[in-house]
Each structure stands twice: as structure tokens, then as C-alpha cells.
Amino acid sequence: MDSETAAARIRAAIRAIPKGQVAGYGEIARRAGLPGRARLVARLLSENEDAKLPWHRVLRSDGRIAFPEGSKGYREQSQRLRAEGVTVEKGRVRGQRAAATLDSQIWGPAD
Template structure:
């Protein structure tokens, strides 16, 4: 798969995260059919110039914002998530697990 196709799939997976929900970098990669490519997701988000992309819904796997605490990006991501009703405390999303995958939506959570 070429890098342009991978980027398109990753951006489509990010756009599919519903308002008020979040997903980790690794989960986004998995949903895009690129398991193990969390760093690619992070790199593409760092290069993103599409203001409509809901980049703020993508977090670290532990639910934390990846920007340095107190930075402009950290504040903006916190504000955007809170505006969607997501509870953010000290840069970490609380009381919410990542949005379920399609398999989990159909078959329920794995054991």
C-alpha cells in the first residue's frame, strides 16, 4: 500500500470518530487497516493542514493528550474535547473508553 492510500485511510478513520468520543492512535491505525502503525497516525496528524479534520479526538492509548502540558496544542485539544462534552481532567479523558470498533459494535466487547 502506498503512503497516500494509507494517509487517506487514516484520515477517514479519524473522521469516523463520533463527536464526543475519542480513540487512541493505535486504535485509529487498526480501524484504518494498518495495525501497529500508531506512529504513522501521529506523524500524519502532525503534518495535517485540514482544519475540518477532528484531530482533537485522537489521544494516547492511556487517554492522555499527547501535547506537552500547558502548550497551545494541549489547551486547544482540551477545549475542543470539552466543547463536545468530553470530561478532561489534567490532560486526561476521564469516564470514557475509546469508541468501540465495528467488531465490538456488532459482536460486543472481547473477553
């Protein structure tokens, strides 16, 4: 598939994250049919700042925000998450832990 389709799939996967829930970069990529492209997901978000995309619901595999604590992006993301009822503590989302947990919480354990 071309990069256009890949990007579209990724955006769709991100939009599929329910409000108040979160998912990991790797899980988004896998859900989009692009296993191993976690960095591609990250790159898309860094370039396409689409206000319609719930990019703030995308976290790293360890459940942490991808930005360094205190940075602009960090504050932006943590604030948006809290606005949806997600508890963020020291850059980490409460209730979510490892990669396997992130996605299974919103899309189910297996696929």
C-alpha cells in the same frame, strides 16, 4: 498500499469518530488497516492540519492528550474536546481508560 492510500484510510478512520467520543492512535491505525502504525497516525496529524479532521478526538493509549500539559496543542485540544461535551481533567479524558476501552466505546469490543 502506498502512503497516499494509507493516509486516506487514516483520515477516514479519524473522521469516523463520533462527536463527543475519542479514540487512540493505535486504534485508528488498526481501524485503517495499518496495525502498529500509531506513530504514522501521529505524524499525519502533525503535518496535515486539516480543519475538517477531528484530530482532537485522538488520544494516547492511556487516554491522555499527546501534548505536554500547558503547551499550545494541549490547550487547543482540551478546549475543543470540552466544547463537544467531553470532560478533560489534567490532560486525561474522563470515562476512557485504556487502549481497549477507547475504541470499543465507539466501534464495539471486537471487530
